[in-house]
Amino acid sequence: MDKNLKLYLTTIFTAAFLVFLRLGSSYIFDFALNEVLFFTAALLILSNMSMLFNSISKVITSMNLPILLTTFVVLNPFxxxxVSAVGTTEFKTRESGFIWFKFLFNRAVFFLSAAAGALAFNFTQARxxxxxxxxxxxxxxxxxxxxxDNILVYIVLYLAENDIKQTSLINYFFELSKNLVTSYFIGIILFAxxxxxxxxxxxxxxxxxxxxKDFFYSRLQQINSYTQIVESFLKVIDSKDHYTxxxxxxxAYYTYHLCKQLGLSKTKSEKIINVAKIHDIGKIYVNDEVLKSSDKLSNTQYQEIKKHAVYGYQLLKDIDILKEELDVLLHHHERWDGTGYPDGLSExxxxxxxxxxNITDSFDVMTTGRSYKAPLTKMETIEELEICSGSQFDPEIAAEMIKLIEDGHFDNNFLREDLISEYQFSIEY
Structure with a gap:
């Protein structure tokens, strides 16, 4: 163990002991046993059965604050x-086994945090x-x-783990602040x-x-599973063809902007964007000579590559979590006038x-070009969208895409030859 970490742990243990003595001297005999036992039991159950996981900090946060808010009112600070120190004890089996200094650190932090919270309640209430x-x-x-609570935990993580050093204190607290808001309102409900x-x-x-909580947590796990599946398929696509x-x-980046421009709901947009990220997954079944050809495709080669939408659909159709959006992947090469593939759907x-x-896919082809065809300029791209509106493209959606281009959302595509291939974006409505 690092000497700085040892010094920090010693400081926390000493502080907790001193606060224990100070508060105990004033409040140790002022309590109702049934209240202490009730809140301790309630906290033990909730601490061991209801957890929130924070992906950035990799910290598991027990939802104990909602119960503690009531104890701050009913019990004295000591x-x-x-109750906080004892009630937050976890009885779950861990692979790493029992580590005494971690156990004592957690008890000390919960004791100090609850003591500070209770004193803050009394002070504010009096004022x-x-x-x-x-x-x-x-x-x-x-x-x-x-x-x-979180400052003390952040410091120990900073001293003990290299991973947390990549996360700024601001980002760490920003993520955990979501738990604070939730805990406060749940605490109000419980207190009432x-x-x-x-x-x-x-x-x-x-x-x-x-x-x-379990219902929403299961939904969150489903979303995370979806994201992991999409990322895994992106790696598969990259192993086959980096350009794809x-x-x-x-x-996916263009699709995000167009969905927002069209005013689609966040849920609907997320589904379409996730499909956009893997819309060409079926190309992993296309012959390498066809897929990586630098020449204009022959009719035979074109007929082969047209199958990628069906290939992708067949690959993913048995994955329950993806089924709802697969019609988007299957039909993204259909044309407004009914001459597209694979089913010749129209309008x-x-x-x-x-x-x-169909529009965002074509837009990328227009602006990146091919070895046998130079990328289009901004005006040429707008003209191409106008020409194909009503034949290849939905005219209303094409008009909105043109507005985005005219407003400069994708100007980097026309200013640089080495187009950025990776975009980081989040959906905000």
Whole structure:
């Protein structure tokens, strides 16, 4: 163990011990055993069964603050801190086994954080003199608890792990702040249920919140699984043809802007964008000589490469999580006038996602060019979209794409020859 880490741990243990003595001397005999046992049991259950995982910091955050907010009101700072330290004990089996200094560190941090939060509640309550529901005092307690807890944890991670050094303190707190907001409002609900309806209702609300949390967590896991599948297929595409991977990423970027321009919902847009990232996955089944040919394709070669939409559909159709969007992948080469492939769909028969993808896919081809054809200029691209509007492209969607180009959203495509092949973007509405 690094000597700086040893010094830090010693400091935390000493601080927790001193605070324990100081608060204990004032409050140790001022408690109701049934309240202490009830909150400790509730916290033990929630700490061991309801976790939130933070991907950036790789920290598992137990949802204990909502329960602790009620203890800050019902118990004094010493016993609130004791409940926090004991109630957050995890009984889950870990592969690494029991590590005593980690266990003591966690207990010390929870004790100090809860003590600080409880004192902040008392101080704010005394200063503001809130006669009704203590929203402000609970908010102050939440903020202080959050800051003390996560600063102490960030420091130990910084000293112990190299990974966290890649994450700034601002990013670390930004991610965890989402838990703070959620915890505060859940804590308000729990406190109200305890004050107005008693312990039984308090316990029932915890069960209900756990069920709701599990539902949303399972949805989050599904989204993460979808993302991992898409990223895995991008790697497969890249192993077959690096240009195709870059093309898919660029098309996804254009698709994001066009979906936003069209005012599609976030959910609908995400589905279309995710398909855009892997819309050419079927090309992994196309002969390398055809796929990487630097010459204009012969009719036979063109007929072969046209099969990639069906190949991609066949490859992905048995993956349940992708089924809903596969019509977009299958039909992204259909034309508005019905002369496209594979099924010759026309106009509104073509899924809107496929109509969008047809335009963004073609736009990338126009602006990157081929070995046998130079990329188009900005005006030439607009003219090409206008010419093909109503024949290849949905005229309404083409008009919106032209607006994006005219407004300068994709000017880099026309200013540089070495087009950027990787875009980092997020959906914001």
């Amino acid at each position: 016993w609130a801190a004791v 503001l003199g809130e006669s009704g529901f203590p929203f402000s005092a609970l908010l102050a307690a939440s903020l202080i608890y959050f800051l003390v 249920s305890y004050i107005y309806f008693g312990k039984v209702f308090f316990a029932l609300v915890i069960v209900l919140l756990y069920v709701i 991977e870059g093309h898919c990423k660029r098309v 509104k028969e073509i899924p809107i996602g496929a109509r969008i993808l």
